[in-house]
Amino acid sequence: MLTYDYPKRVRYGETDRMGYLYYGNYAQYYEIGRVEWLRNCGISYKEMEELHGIIMPVVSLQMRYVRPALYDELLTIRTTLKALPDRFVTFQMEIFNESHKLVNGGTVRLCFVHSPSGKSVHAPDFLLQKLQPYFEKN
Numbered sequence: 001m002l003t004y005d006y007p008k009r010v011r012y013g014e015t016d017r018m019g020y021l022y023y024g025n026y027a028q029y030y031e032i033g034r035v036e037w038l039r040n041c042g043i044s045y046k047e048m049e050e051l052h053g054i055i056m057p058v059v060s061l062q063m064r065y066v067r068p069a070l071y072d073e074l075l076t077i078r079t080t081l082k083a084l085p086d087r088f089v090t091f092q093m094e095i096f097n098e099s100h101k102l103v104n105g106g107t108v109r110l111c112f113v114h115s116p117s118g119k120s121v122h123a124p125d126f127l128l129q130k131l132q133p134y135f136e137k138n
Contacts, residue, residue: 002134003080006036010073021069021103027061030093030108033077037091041130049115054124056110059088063106067097074098084135085123087111 008029016022021029035045048054069075080092088111095104114121 001080001082002037002041002131003078004033004037004040006033006077006079008032008075008077010069010071010075012071015071018068019071021071023065026063026065026095026104026106029075029077029095029104030061030063030079030091030106033079033093034091034108034110036077037079037081043127043130048124048127052124052126053115054121055113055115056089057113058108059111060109061106062108063093063104065104066102069095069097069103075103076100081131081134084128084131085112087120087122089123 010021014021014025038045038048045056048056075098076096078094078096080094081089082092083090088109090107090109093104093106093108094102097103112121112123113119
């Protein structure tokens with residue numbers, strides 16, 4: 001299992017009239033968490049696309065709203081991978097407020113696609129090599 005926390009402050013433009021983080025923006029926060037999780041592992045989405053021809057479209061997204069996130073609040077986006085990917089990768093997502101209370105939680109599932117062909121593929125070897133040490137039994 002591999003977890004990474006990323007801080008994100010709620011900006012004014014991301015809120016609704018009530019000063020709450022607009023519900024539609026949570027998917028973007030999930031993306032921020034995934035991108036930074038990968039970067040923390042030494043993998044760049046940009047390099048994956050440009051150098052390896054691999055893209056990762058979302059195939060499912062599930063979330064639940066527990067309490068509102070507020071304008072100017074510093075949130076923690078926690079992204080966890082509980083299993084090595086195969087043709088799909090599933091991230092567990094949690095967003096916590098400044099009081100460390102859960103605001104939102106969910107999962108996002110993506111598949112690996114070879115961009116030039118448009119065909120789904122297994123997780124690329126370069127990714128599995130980076131992730132394998134985190135899943136080896138001690």
